[in-house]
Amino acid sequence: MELNLNGIVIICGTYGSGKTEIAINLAMYSKQSGKDVCLADLDLINPYFRTQEAEALLKKGGVALVLPSERYIQSDLFVLNPTISGLIRNPRELTILDVGGDKPGASVLSVLADAIAGKDVTMLQVINPFRPFTETVEACIDMLNALQESSKLMVTGFIGNANIMDETLAEDIHKGYDFVKQVSDKAGLPIAFITCPLQLFSEINFEVFPCPVMPVKRHLLPPWKK
Amino acid sequence: MGKVLMKGNEAIGEAAIRAGCLNYFAYPITPQSEIAEYLSRRLPESGGVYLQGESEVAVSYMIFGAAGCGERVFTSSSSPGISLMSEGLSYIAGAELPCVFVNIMRGGPGLGGILPSQADYFQATKGGGHGDYHLMVLAPDSVQEAVDMVMESFRLAEKYRNPVMIIGDGLIGQMMEPVAFRDELKSEPLNKDVWASNGMSTRNSKTPNLVKSLFLSPEQLNAHNLKLKAKYEQMAREDLRFETYNMDADYKALIVSFGTMSRVCRTAIDDLKEEGIDVAMLRPQTVFPFPEKAIYDAALKKECKIVLSIEMNMGQMVEDVERSVKGQRPVEWYGKCGGEIPTPEEIQELVKSRL
Known part of the structure; x- marks a missing residue:
């Protein structure tokens, strides 16, 4: 199945669920499919492994970027780039908003409520069952409710991002799909897509999945792996 | 149990619970706040106590109090804290x-910055506070090793009746890696009845245990310090730990590096080996x-021309490396201290320029 997302796509979820890597990969993937793509970093929570670490790659790939202003980037303060509300009012063909984790991370969206009001937005909750606090279906539903409460927006679907980084096995992708399917059934919301680490892509039979599968290459790496 | 994907800070919190520590008092600071965040959720679920102190000074005395009562207790902070x-x-x-302190270091001095640093090496290993004392200090290079060290640190703290500190640069706290929690690292609290002020009725004793650091008689204070000194010497005999890399080769240079900095060095050593240059690391x-x-023995290997101490600071561990090498080989420091981490390429260039 072809992955084809358009309009405003908000990536939210539990802290450390893989939102930023997904946002970067989705931006590159969609740009390569010929779309006009903009990626905005709305993560006000995480001090390390931020979108700007992939800035050169994204710019080279032709992805428009909205990053926190450089002078504030290491300030350890919640600083939102003021151009973001304008971007939401006049979105690109695909505008990806990468939001910080958990309730505090998603609360940034309520600040942008005026700009978002009346817009048709896709809000996707990222789920990695190998992460703490999202190991059970109930915990994922609790997180869904918390994200909605904090963002004042409704989640419209899920992204299955089952992985244990370099130690992910093909069977983990299948287990991860089964898990996110249960969450999807319980919530009554669709799976937008699942991810698969690039190195496993040849080992997976994608026809068994009734949703798109996006290959993910890690871009936010520690210095000994760059 | 299978592996899970955890941020270092979360994994440190979980490791303490798995080790049987159910008391955590702390005050948040970047880049270690996720330890407090994680434990504020997990400790109440596990029947433990999470308490945010009004300041780090207060926290340190909450730790004193709990440890003095024989409770397993730990805290975490970052450099200024x-x-x-x-x-x-x-x-x-x-x-x-016995108690455990975790320092997820950020740049300094003062408020410094929030990015990775190893600039608290002196503070951790040479004191920090006043008087003739030492902490036992462990330095993990991965999230898994941070987990293992946290779990073991309670046993070590109790063995020596001494605070153990775990120092990790900000990357240890912030990066995510697969981890497993090993049951064999769980330990039972050691004979706290001998020293803890936990109430005479609970241990059926006639003599109270007195917890104090005040010794007004010069003879007693001297004897107390000699007893502490003997403990530090025992640590060196019984619980000294290090890892070597490429030490079997006929290496021309020896790198000494700790924490995540050593992982960058390891990549540089692999790349240098491909070019036909052997470098070892301790x-x-x-x-x-x-x-x-x-380090002395490794530095004196015949082909070894130089010892490089590579650190994310302005040259702290290098003093201990020089002391170890005793002038038998040239010792040099290389590092950075602003949050930037020296790259494998920089280290390769450094090595080549010195051989």
């Missing part, structure tokens, strides 16, 4: 109380006690 705790640490070391896992003899 550890400075505030240093007074309490001196009292805790003086009163010989990574202290305990930075106090320090592997002096192992």
